[in-house]
Amino acid sequence: MADETVTEPTPGVLNDAPIDGEPSAKTTAEAETPNVTQTLKDGAAKLAKEATDRARTFAEDGKARAGGALDELTKMISDAADTVDEKVGPQYGQYARTAAETIGSFSEQLKAKQLEDLIEDARGFVQKSPAIAIGTAAAIGFVLARLVASGLNPDTVDQA
Numbered sequence: 001m002a003d004e005t006v007t008e009p010t011p012g013v014l015n016d017a018p019i020d021g022e023p024s025a026k027t028t029a030e031a032e033t034p035n036v037t038q039t040l041k042d043g044a045a046k047l048a049k050e051a052t053d054r055a056r057t058f059a060e061d062g063k064a065r066a067g068g069a070l071d072e073l074t075k076m077i078s079d080a081a082d083t084v085d086e087k088v089g090p091q092y093g094q095y096a097r098t099a100a101e102t103i104g105s106f107s108e109q110l111k112a113k114q115l116e117d118l119i120e121d122a123r124g125f126v127q128k129s130p131a132i133a134i135g136t137a138a139a140i141g142f143v144l145a146r147l148v149a150s151g152l153n154p155d156t157v158d159q160a
Contacts, residue, residue, distance in 0.1 A: 059115055070107035074100045 077100035085093030110118070126133040 056115065063110065063115065063118070067107050067111040070103055070110065074104040074107060077103065 077096055081093045081096035081100065084096050113121075
């Protein structure tokens with residue numbers, strides 16, 4: 001047998017020499033770290049893109065529904081204007097027609113705008129009038145909470 005000298009590792013110093021021909025733990029960890037990091041980054045980017053796409057789809061659907069609801073409201077107010085003429089007077093019927101035209105115009109503007117433009121308009125409104133924006137958000141949140149609560153509990157519909 002050949003004269004083999006065994007060196008003891010120095011305390012506090014990593015021994016980078018491979019054991020039995022296998023790569024050292026440091027080398028393996030260094031090689032896998034960028035791959036794991038990149039995999040996590042790729043997965044996070046994919047999830048973010050999917051979330052953005054879903055949010056965009058929901059927003060587009062909401063925009064279409066809002067436009068349809070405004071069109072229905074316009075039609076309802078226009079139809080009621082004749083009744084208002086008969087019951088209250090032509091001046092008030094004209095108010096109803098003007099309101100219907102304004103709502104119809106707003107509906108057309110809403111449908112014509114791209115989603116990015118609507119988001120930018122909302123940002124501008126919040127920056128100009130933060131108190132009104134917060135109050136509006138609170139009111140909408142309250143209404144949505146009531147709608148969800150009434151949809152989940154049929155007893156609340158009877159009480160309302």
